[in-house]
Amino acid sequence: MLQTSTITDIRTRISAIRPAGTDVSILSLPCPEIAAAARPGNFVNIKINAADQPLLRRPFCIHNVEGDTIDVMVKNVGRGTSLLCEASCGESLLVLGPLGNSFSTGTGDFDTALCVSGGIGTAPMRFLETTLASEGIAFHHLVGGRSHADLLTSGLSNVSTATDDGSEGFRGNVVELLETHLAEQNAAGRVKVFACGPNPMLKALARFCRDRAIACELSLESIMGCGVGICYGCMVELSNADGQKESILLCREGPVIDGERFTA
Ligand SMILES: Cc1cc2nc3c(=O)[nH]c(=O)nc-3n(C[C@H](O)[C@H](O)[C@H](O)COP(=O)(O)OP(=O)(O)OC[C@H]3O[C@@H](n4cnc5c(N)ncnc54)[C@H](O)[C@@H]3O)c2cc1C
Structure with a gap:
């Protein structure tokens, strides 16, 4: 895992907003210094409201980087995220980042990345995909959700999906999908799992990978x-x-x- 070196606090304006699923929006934020330093897995801490509640910043993974602009994918779960999801283009925000460490991709110790995510945990996977693609590393996404409406696959390629209710893709959870995928692909060699999602999902995934000696990095x-x-x-x-x-x-x-x- 790589640690971030340069952190900047940038006042910016939302340049684009688009819906990405039920109660989920993608916001584009011009932040040249953060875009230049960002690695997949990093996050930003956003001060949503200058004067009023919520007083504390809210953390969001960097969903994508294009030129000087970063995207964040936001699920509306409370006061801060609802303000972001209902914001308009041109609204001003303070964005601190890139923060935290990142997924280690260019290590040469695996041939295929299996990117496993659940719910809003899919947020960092687009940036991870573009990084893997630029490094010439094969990847496959395994994306889980409760039902079809909860699957967030926007901007991803090579995707298999799992839903608890079977409304799209594999019926079951994403760890069971991974098990099936590994059996079908006979891909237990030099694979590495990169994952983000609810902590219970990550715990089950960590045990699955440990029992099969598969390298795995989790974003908690x-x-x-x-x-x-x-x-x-x-x-x-x-x-x-x-x-x-x-x-x-x-x-x-x-x-x-x-x-x-x-x-x-
Ligand atoms: C490193 C990191 C990266 C994250 N990346 C993303 C992302 O890319 N997209 C995204 O939509 N969300 C992400 N989150 C979660 C997001 O930060 C929270 O959902 C958000 O802070 C909630 O703010 P709120 O004011 O809307 O909710 P509040 O009104 O403060 O709380 C509403 C509900 O959300 C719960 N909640 C608050 N903070 C968190 C949290 N950090 N994790 C889980 N539940 C929380 C509260 O317990 C409460 O039940 C990330 C969190 C972390 C720590």
């Missing part, structure tokens, strides 16, 4: 405040190399972690 979520290691609001408990529990600040040492640390 937690409630987060400052995004830069000052407020200690995003502490999560992981295992260290000796199997002992240890706490990390997800904003500083994550959000991407080695799956081995999330199996206990």
Whole structure:
């Protein structure tokens, strides 16, 4: 996992907004310094409202980078995200980033990336895909959701889907889809899993990969405040190399972690 070097706080204006699914919007934010330094897996911390609530910034993965502009994919779950989803082009925001570490792609120790995501966890996968493609690494997306309406596949290629209710793609969860995919492709060789989604999904995925000795990196979520290691609001408990529990600040040492640390 690579750590970010240059962090900038940029006042910008929303340049485009488009719907991406039920209660989900993609916002384009011109942020040249952040776009230039960003790596897949990094996030930004956005001050949505200059004077009023919510007072704290809200964290969002970098969904895509095109030239000087970054995109974020936002699911409306509360006060801050509803303001973002209902915002208009031209509205002003403060964007701090790129923050956190990133997925490690150019390591040469795998041939195929399996990008596994669930729900809004699909947000970082577009940027991951363009990075893998530019590095000449094969990739396949496995995207899960409760039903057809919850699948977020906008901008992705090479996608297989799973829904709990069977309304689209494989009937079952995305870890079961991964198992089927590996069996069908006979692809248990040099594959690496990159994943983002709800923590219970990531825990099941981490165990699945550990049991089959598949390398795996997970982007975790937690409630987060400052995004830069000052407020200690995003502490999560992981295992260290000796199997002992240890706490990390997800904003500083994550959000991407080695799956081995999330199996206990
Ligand atoms: C590193 C990181 C990257 C993220 N990337 C994205 C992304 O790309 N797109 C996206 O839509 N969301 C993302 N999230 C989650 C997003 O930050 C929260 O949904 C958001 O902060 C909620 O703000 P709110 O004001 O709308 O909700 P609030 O009104 O504060 O809370 C509404 C509900 O959301 C829950 N909630 C609040 N914060 C989080 C959180 N961090 N994770 C899960 N539930 C939360 C609360 O417990 C509450 O139930 C990310 C979170 C982290 C930590």
